[in-house]
Structure formats: structure tokens, C-alpha cells
Amino acid sequence: MPEADVGMLAGIELDGLDTIELGCGTGYVSAWLARRGARPVGIDNSEVQLATARELQRQHGIEFPLIHGNAEATGLPDASFDLAISEYGASIWCDPYEWIPEAARLLRPGGRLVFLVNSVLAMLCMPADESEQVGERLLRPLFGIHRFEWPDEESVEFHLSHGDQLRLLRREGLEVEDLIEVRPPEDASTHYPWIGLEWSRRWPCEEIWKARKRP
Numbered sequence: 001m002p003e004a005d006v007g008m009l010a011g012i013e014l015d016g017l018d019t020i021e022l023g024c025g026t027g028y029v030s031a032w033l034a035r036r037g038a039r040p041v042g043i044d045n046s047e048v049q050l051a052t053a054r055e056l057q058r059q060h061g062i063e064f065p066l067i068h069g070n071a072e073a074t075g076l077p078d079a080s081f082d083l084a085i086s087e088y089g090a091s092i093w094c095d096p097y098e099w100i101p102e103a104a105r106l107l108r109p110g111g112r113l114v115f116l117v118n119s120v121l122a123m124l125c126m127p128a129d130e131s132e133q134v135g136e137r138l139l140r141p142l143f144g145i146h147r148f149e150w151p152d153e154e155s156v157e158f159h160l161s162h163g164d165q166l167r168l169l170r171r172e173g174l175e176v177e178d179l180i181e182v183r184p185p186e187d188a189s190t191h192y193p194w195i196g197l198e199w200s201r202r203w204p205c206e207e208i209w210k211a212r213k214r215p
Helices: 027-033 047-060 096-106 120-125 162-171 197-202
Strands: 017-020 041-045 066-068 081-087 106-116 147-150 155-158 176-182 207-213
Touching: 017 027, 017 096, 027 041, 027 047, 027 081, 047 066, 081 096, 096 106, 096 162, 155 162, 162 176, 162 207
Parallel strands: 017 041, 017 081, 041 066, 081 106
Antiparallel strands: 106 207, 147 155, 176 207
């Protein structure tokens, strides 16, 4: 879906902002921010991903700092950024009780945190076998969700219930401005096989949190 329809950054004037992408991977989000006038920094714990990001910078003539580091403990100074963003980076691969306090520390008063994650409902209905599609049956309890381990891929994700997420953000001095439950258009397509279009038209498979740091 195009950003014009999603509104992930709606109402945010990016020109001149200092931004940090937490778990930047190949840096495509930061490159987009740079083209909109921001001054981005990207951090990721994978040197392989960062090597790809540097090659893409050379190919497209965009340059911004890329840091090999941990989004849960960046080592960067307090109040250094106006916007912290994560699109399936730190937002799912890092422990929210670690990376969200770190993001809040990095933000200036009035700065914004924006992140994209799998929806809570999708995670409750997600089979342990990722070769199977998400269905209409709840497969795990809502209370206490936090760490998800996927045996097939030997990978770990982190997701919180809406209540726990709200309490965590508020505890770190962040006021939620919006929660966007993404609904794809009727003619949408995807490269990801585990959630079908009919399911994601009825229930959100992705959600975007937008919060602002209190002055």
C-alpha cells in the first residue's frame, strides 16, 4: 500500500528532522526519509544488511550514517533525534521493554516514535508452522504475550497486547497519537504466503503505532 493511503507519517513534516531508524536493515526507510529532507541515521545489528545498505547508497546517490549496533542500547546521546522509526526492525526483533525505553531516551521533547508491527490478532491466530496460513481460530492466549519463538525458522519475535503496549509507552513518557490498523485494498497482492487477502480485508494483519514524547 502506498504511504499516501496508509498515513504512517501523515502530519509529520520531515524536512530538517534528525531521524533514527531502529533496525534499519538495507536502509530503504531511511533513504526515503532522506529524499524527503530528513537527516537520517540507521542502526542495525547485521553487518551483512548494512553492507547491502551501503551498496544501495552508492547506487542511488544517497548518503547517511549507518551504525553497526544494538537498537536496545545504541550508545547515542540523549535527546538526539526528532523522529525514531521502525518498520519490522527493532519493532519486532527487539524486546519492547528494552528498545522502546531506548527510543524514548533518544527522542527530544515533542519528538515522535512511529513503528510498524504484525497485528495482535494476527499473532494470536498465527500457526506455529509458518507454512500454514493464518486462520480464524485463536491459537494462543492474549494475556501475557511477549516472546514468540518459531521452531521452523529458529527465530524469535516480540509482540505485546494493546494494553501492555499502551502502559509501556506511557511509562516511557510517550503519548499515543494514533493506532492505524492497516487494511489492504481489494486488489492487493503480497509476496508473503501466510496471510491471505480475504483474511486481511476482514481483520488487520499489520498495525502502526504513532506516539509523541511529552515535553
